Amino acid sequence: MTTTGAYREAAGATTRGHGWWERRRGVVLDVGLALLSALECALEGVQFAGDTGLPVPVGVVFGLLAGAVLVVRRRWPIAVVLVAIATTPAQMGFLMGLIGLYTLAASEVPRRITAVLMGMSFTGTFIVTYVRLRQSVAEQADFGRDDWFVPLMSLFMSLGLTAPPVLFGLYIGARRRLMESLRERADSLERELSLLADRAEERAEWARTEERTRIAREMHDVVAHRVSLMVVHAAALQAVAPKDPAKAVRNAALVGDMGRQALTELREMLGVLRSGEPVAAGAAQVPLASVGRSAAAVAAAAAADGPRLHEVETLVGESRAAGMTVELSVDGEARPYAPEVEQTAYRVVQEALTNVHKHAAGAKTWVRLAHRDAEVAMQVENGPSDAATADAGLPSGGNGLVGMRERVLGLGGVFVSGPTDAGGFRVSAVLPDRGAA
Known part of the structure; x- marks a missing residue:
């Protein structure tokens, strides 16, 4: 839930049971007004009763009832204005x-309704003011010389009682x-930002997962x-050591060379990973932009520095040195490809x-490469395994294919x-x- 939405819900919870008022202070304000x-109309009702000959209590009660209508101004504002217009001839209800x-x-x-009611209020106020002023000025001897005074003052008073409240409202x-x-709009933006943050977190998590998968794949291919x-060479070394010490020495040298090559490739890969943008240790979250730039930099560097x-041909030679019978055939004219294409092709043959x-020790193997117009193809096929050859006992995680x-x-x-x-x-x-x- 958004902050604004929570505030509105809390505000609504605090104002239940107050009728049409949204807040408790609205109840206090309207009741006070x-x-x-009602007090004003009651006082003015005394004068109204004296002018019309009605009993004073009747004028007071009439004023109290008319003035109390203001309590429903938020619910029925039209009714309040109509009552005010109706009481204008009695010169009460100005507030x-x-x-x-x-x-x-x-x-x-x-x-349109506001304009009509404003016109009615203006007209009623103008008429009452004009009549009262004319009666007051008529008692003076010089009224005939100032006949413009009554309508002008009536106009000013009518505008003063109707225009300011309407404009302010x-x-x-x-x-x-x-x-x-x-x-x-703030609620909408907050919801959009929350949705974008959720999507960004999902994309960051996806990028992290993809990066972990790619690193695991690279480590698997290298190691x-x-x-x-x-x-394989260690097994051969164990088998021939008692019979052919010279061959055992050669196998031991091959094992050492391959170990050094594996370490070299591992160091190169770790160096590429470290060359990406650093991520603070222990950070709870990784910004999406940093994850994207780091992954892109590592992938590009790995492709550029890869095999x-x-x-x-060297890869096939290593397998031959390990005792595998491998035939390599190349069709078409060799040419350079994009780094990621060459690296992927090499990794496919390697795996x-x-x-x-691992699974077909002693089997004869064929490696075929074909350079075509718009593609490069590779195929590695082995025959059935020699049943007389002992299995190398290598573990398999099932991730190669x-x-x-x-x-x-x-x-x-x-x-x-x-x-x-x-x-x-x-x-x-x-x-x-x-x-x-």
């Missing part, structure tokens, strides 16, 4: 007329409507292949070879994987050429 108006016209002009009553009504419009080869397609080491598919589909490519009729496994991917580097 009604008492003053009721002023406040009634002000309330009428400030209310939501159509302006129009101003207050316009100001009230403006404030209400501003409150509604899994090297460590898999190290495990290239021409390094696939496919890693899976062969998922990561490859995400990479390829993220660039708008096609990814297919599955078993072959010969009992092996095939991984195929086609990546569009996104422009030469």
Whole structure:
């Protein structure tokens, strides 16, 4: 709930049971004004009774009843103005007329009705004032020389009793409507800001999740292949050490080289991650702009510093050194591609070879690359595993194929994987050429 909405609800809770008044102070104000108006009309009713020959109590009661009508000015402002107009000939209800016209002009009553009632009040006041002034001035000997005085004074008095309350009421009504419009606009803006904040938090959380997924995929690609080869060489080292010490030495050297390469790639990746914009440790929230810039910077740097397609031959050589029978064939003329295309192609071949080491040790493997007009295709296929070869015992998290598919589909490519009729496994991917580097 918005702050303004909560305030209105609290205000409404405090004003229940007060009729048509919105606030308790409105009740006090209207009752006080009604008492003053009733007292005024009662006093003026004494003179009215003397002028008309009615009993004084009748004039007082009539004045009290007429003046008390002011208590309903907020609910029925038209009725209050009509009573004030009706009592104008009796020269009573001046306070009721002023406040009634002000309330009428400030209310939501159509302006045509306000104008009509103002005209009636002006006319009644003008007539009564004119008659009273004419009678008063007629008693003076020089009345004939100043015949313009009565209508002019009547006009001024009538305007003074009708125009100011109406103008002030129009101003207050316009100001009230403006404030209400501003409150509604503030409520709307607050709701929009709350919605935008929720969406921003969702987008920030999505960006953080995507970044964590991408980092996990990169770590998997970098570590899994090297460590898999190290495990294979370690197993071979254990097997040949008693029989062929020279070969054991070579395998140990290969294990050391691969470990150093894995550490080098890990350091490069961590350096790329650190090069992004720093995020304060322990922060409860990360601004969306910072998350977006950091993710974009890390992704761009990782793509620029990552492996290239021409390094696939070295990758195949490492697998051959680990004892795998691998054939590499390249169709078409090699050319440079966008960094993210080359890196994705390299990672697909790398992960496919890693899976062969894990799940099909000793199987013959074919790696095919095809450079076409608007795309580059790669395929890694292995035959059935040699049953006589012991399994390397490498753990599998089940993320290899998922990561490859995400990479390829993220660039708008096609990814297919599955078993072959010969009992092996095939991984195929086609990546569009996104422009030469």
